[in-house]
Amino acid sequence: MIRLDNISKQNGHQILFIEASAALHRAEKVGLVGPNGAGKSTLFRMITGQEAPDEGQVVVDRGVTIGYFSQDVGEMAGRSAVAEVMDGVGPVSEVAAELKELETAMADPDRADEMDTIIERYGEVQQRFSELDGYALDARAREVLAGLSFTQEMMDGDVGKLSGGWKMRVALARILLMKPDAMLLDEPSNHLDIESLIWLEKFLKDYDGMLMMTSHDREFMNRIVNKIVEIDGGALTSFSGNYEFYEQQRALNEKQQQAQFERQQAMLAKEIRFIERFKARASHAAQVQSRVKKLDKIERVEPPRRRQSVSFDFPPAPRSGEDVAILKDVGKAYGNRRIYEGLDFSIRRQDRWCVMGVNGAGKSTLLKLIAGTAEPDGGTVTVGGSVKMGYFAQHAMDLLDGERTVFEQLEYTFPQASIGSLRSLAGCFGFSGDDVEKKCRVLSGGEKARLVMAIMLYDPPNFLVLDEPTNHLDMATKEMLIEALSKYEGTMLFVSHDRHFLAALSNRVLELTPDGVHAYGGGYTEYVARTGYEAPGLQG
Structure with a gap:
């Protein structure tokens, strides 16, 4: 359905992908994971054709429709939330627009001589609209918006008056109503209350197309996905199973790789000791040469790349009354x-x-x-x-x-604290390196x-x-x-x-x-x- 073949991509000095490959199939529910800045949003944009890889190719099967929800929802104003949602429903909204134009044309006396052609075209377009379930579109749009916790008043009011979080829900509803062959959802769980999250969970489980999504909500991810694609160190690695299985599998793989690395390091150390010990002796020259050649041919096992994990220990709080x-x-x-x-x-x-x-x-x-x-x-x-x-x-x-x-704010708030402890605090909460120099x-x-x-x-x-x-x-x-x-x-x-x-x-x-x-x-x-x-x- 969608293939990423040996893609490489660099943004400025940052290398995101190095000859990375993955395949996404119909009916798969895929969780896309990786540290911040690893390239998740870039991958979505490459699949939709908004960006191209530097090398390799992204292949989407012919005729496959893609719906992409991102955090950048664009401008919305001047019409109702329902109209905004219906507008994005791919072919059906275009067919609806043509249907309206033809209805206007049929009522136009100046076009009486074209009436046979207009009526014939109207019949074709009407049939297509019916096939696309266009007549039920308004009801379906309202159902989706209700699932995302909209009241009737909010559905019919000016979308421009909604807050940023509610506009996000309108943009998400537009993709859900579209029901494309493939859905790419970048953080759909942001800005949702529990009721909306659980409704969306069920909707996505019942959706029969290909889904690829990112989410910071592990419970939400766990209940929906049946495959994980991980971006790490420029590579794409696929795991069958939900997020919990992926975490267990990743930990197991790391453990095995570490054990393999340690075994090889011990063997290499032993061979190097032998070479160092006997390299000056003519009687052992052939053995030393044989071992040197053997070492040159050995493919080195890399130690596992450890994700930087942060932890924070509370200083004890003073005791309150009961x-x-x-x-x-x-x-x-x-x-x-x-x-x-x-x-x-x-x-x-x-x-x-x-x-x-x-x-x-x-x-x-x-x-x-x-x-x-x-x-x-x-x-x-x-x-x-x-x-x-x-x-x-x-x-x-x-x-x-x-x-x-960031660092000045910490110093201002805690003037007595040492620079080391404040740097450690900043690091725990994800501010490392140059991040502490960012203006608030x-x-x-x-x-x-x-x-x-x-x-x-x-x-x-x-x-x-x-x-x-x-x-x-x-x-x-x-x-x-x-x-x-x-x-x-x-x-x-x-x-x-x-x-x-x-x-x-x-x-x-x-x-x-x-x-x-x-x-x-x-x-x-x-x-x-x-x-x-x-x-x-x-x-x-």
Whole structure:
């Protein structure tokens, strides 16, 4: 279906691919993995023909349609979300446009002499439109948008008024509605809530074309893909199985390669010792020459390329009192929309509450009330004695000084810290080499999130309030964060759409629903087992 034959590609000084090959077949669900900057997006652009390899070729079977979703969604304004989604549906949208033109022509008295030709063409186009299921297109577009959590109002409103995250969903819906033969999805799980993620999971599992995608959400990737293509060191390596299998296989391959490398090194050392010992003796000249020739012919085993893994150890947080936060009879409304009425909720030391609820249920509002960035309309919010709070929300990234470099921001925040410890902190959160010299204003969303997280966790609070802390984070940083937070001894209250993060870190679940607030003992895994659904919006 799609073949990459011995492709080589260089961007500036960076070599991305060296004679790399891979084949993608119909009905395969492929996860594309590799470190940041390895060339994943470049590979997508080469398959779609937006870029060409320097050497080798990309071969796409004749007639294969490709839908490509990237993070760069372009301009959208002036029409409804439904119209925007339908516009991208390849041939069917072109046929719909021709159908409209022919209908206008049939109503035009000045074209009466062409009417037979127009009517004949209209019949052909109408049949083609019907074959492409065009009449059901509007309903299907709405179904896809509803799956991605759009309300009817948002579907019919001006797409230009939507936020960047919702525009991303429109661009994704356009590709899903198109149902091409091959779908290339670059980070489709970004900006989605759990309900939308789970709907998309099912959609992609049922899709019968070829899918290739990247994602920082391991649970999402695990449930969909049946093959992994890894970019590493300029090569493409394929693994059959899901992401979990790939990780196990990669670790096993590394272990075997390391053992092979060590065996060969021991053998080489032995041969070299023999040569060094007897090279001056005439009686051993023939043996020495034979061994030198043998060494020259041996194909050297390379040691495994180790992925740079980062880890972060929390300094211990000061101990708080037993009552960390208490909400009594809290009410909160925005305009006519009542979020909370008579809410009672207590957080005890070492609780790790994850807050679940559909969009608009009040998850972020609850965190703001506890963090003190929003006031209740009624009732009281009391934070306990000796509580030192760290609050991470998307707006926290706006508080960075754009003119400071990453390292200057760390030095400014921690003037007493040594340069070595700050460099180590920066490295843990993915800022190595020249990255620490980047100005904060040019950082991507993910880089800003990592920097804010680094600042918050270096001098740890004993109560962490985290609103979507894993947004923009890649898998390696997420794993590091999960590992660090699992050893953290303080109290946590958090919102996340990452099920791996939820399952690994929660020991309590607070569910916000239209019927009221429900608290569950046990973490997210127990919550799913007890309720039978993975998120409140999926019940029933």
